[in-house]
Amino acid sequence: MQTRRAGIAASAMALALLTAPAGAGEFVPLGDGSATNNADLIGYPATECAHCSTTPPDEAGNLIDIDWSLGLRGGIKDDGSGAAPTYKLIALPSVTLKQQTIRGGYDAGLSGEISYQVDGNAHIDSLTGTVGGTYDLDALTSLAGRANLKISQDDPDGPDYASNVASAPLVLSGSAEVSAARDLGAFNLAVRGSAGREVYGETVYDDSSTSDNTFQNTTSYGAGVRLGYELTPGLVAFIDTQADIVSYDAPSPSLMVKLDNVTYAGRAGLSAKFTPTLELEGSLGLGYTDFGDETLGDFSAVLYDARAVFKPDETLTLTGALTTTVSQPGTTSGATAKLTYAATGQVEYLVNPWLKLRADASWTAAHYQGIDSEEQSWGLGAGADYLLNAHTDLTADYSFLRTEKTSAPATDEHQVTLGVKFHR
Incomplete structure (x- = not known):
């Protein structure tokens, strides 16, 4: 009989703890409706699930890391x-x-x-x-792309140029590449494509003459x-x-x-x-x-x-x-x-x-x-x-x-x- 009373008392105590309002810093496993772990209970009663997110998070909403x-x-x-x-x-x-x-x-x-x-x-x-x-179409397919634009000019004193070169040519180069990869189980397939353009300026010599490149x-x-x-x-x-x-x-x-x-x-x-x-x-x-x-x-x-x-x-x-x-x-x-x-x-x-x-x-x-x-x-x-x-x-x-x-x-x-x- 004492054991039965003790069990009833313990059950009552647990129910009281779960239904009592949560104090500051208390952990309430089931939620009490007064915090964000059960937001719908404090929503506007005329709407259904007022705080539910009906759409996935906005992909563009993340902050840009600099x-x-x-x-x-x-x-x-x-x-x-x-x-x-x-x-x-x-x-x-x-x-x-x-x-x-x-x-x-x-x-x-x-x-x-x-x-x-x-x-x-x-x-x-x-x-x-x-x-x-990069962009994942689904769990098995991914896309990637990259474009580069570069302006460069070599050191005229480098080993690739004659001693009378005063200014090496200015080089403008651009490239772009796209690729797609697909997981096929034991096989994996990747395809890629690219395009590029490279343009050279004139070479200038010590006597101010130039040559076309x-x-x-x-x-x-x-x-x-x-x-x-x-x-x-x-x-x-x-x-x-x-x-x-x-x-x-x-x-x-x-x-x-x-x-x-x-x-x-x-x-x-x-x-x-x-x-x-x-x-x-x-x-x-x-x-x-x-x-x-x-x-x-x-x-x-x-x-x-x-x-x-x-x-x-x-x-x-x-x-x-x-x-x-x-x-x-x-x-x-x-x-x-x-x-x-x-x-x-x-x-x-x-x-x-x-x-x-x-x-x-x-x-x-x-x-x-x-x-x-x-x-x-x-x-x-x-x-x-x-x-x-x-x-x-x-x-x-x-x-x-x-x-x-x-x-x-x-x-x-x-x-x-x-x-x-x-x-x-």
């Missing part, structure tokens, strides 16, 4: 030509706007590199604008497909095909014909990501370039591509890559195309929350099609970032680059830069 930075650097550069070293001040402004939505995200950014040499020569090295975004202006279109098959969780076998059309505005001044061409490329490889610690991807393929003019010799090349990212812990990141590219020959006389193999490696080590060390290495081997000309280079670099406070970093970098060209002496380039970076 990220910005400004890097100021001073450096000394010895290009290995035997001339006196050059001293340069560099400004690196950047601003990015991002917005995340229910189905994806959008971003737009503007960045630049402005340099000033001690001798009074100042110019905009590059100015880049970009806009892009219209023959380097190009319009390009491309399309590609990638099909992957999941062999095991985290291991995907894939094939990738690509076709690129390049049209030139004017004939080559050395060959007297336009270098219009179509390049076809096919690759097969494996992609692996078993844990967040290690990502691997490698492929092997064949590329073939077909020139529109019959007097030009078509050529084929073996394509090597690989990438590895290793993160054993939060303090260390190692990245390596091997790439193959076919590009236009530039101003190299008699060449129809440039085939480049490149290998790069990077390491980043976070010593503590305010100090990060960096190092990198690179190697490239380029062959100019149509002529017996080779170009090789390799370089090393090291740097450090020191977090002075939440919005200011101190930076220090050193780089070395050795370049060897056919029928030309090798050059060794050294560069040291120190600076500060302000950021959000």
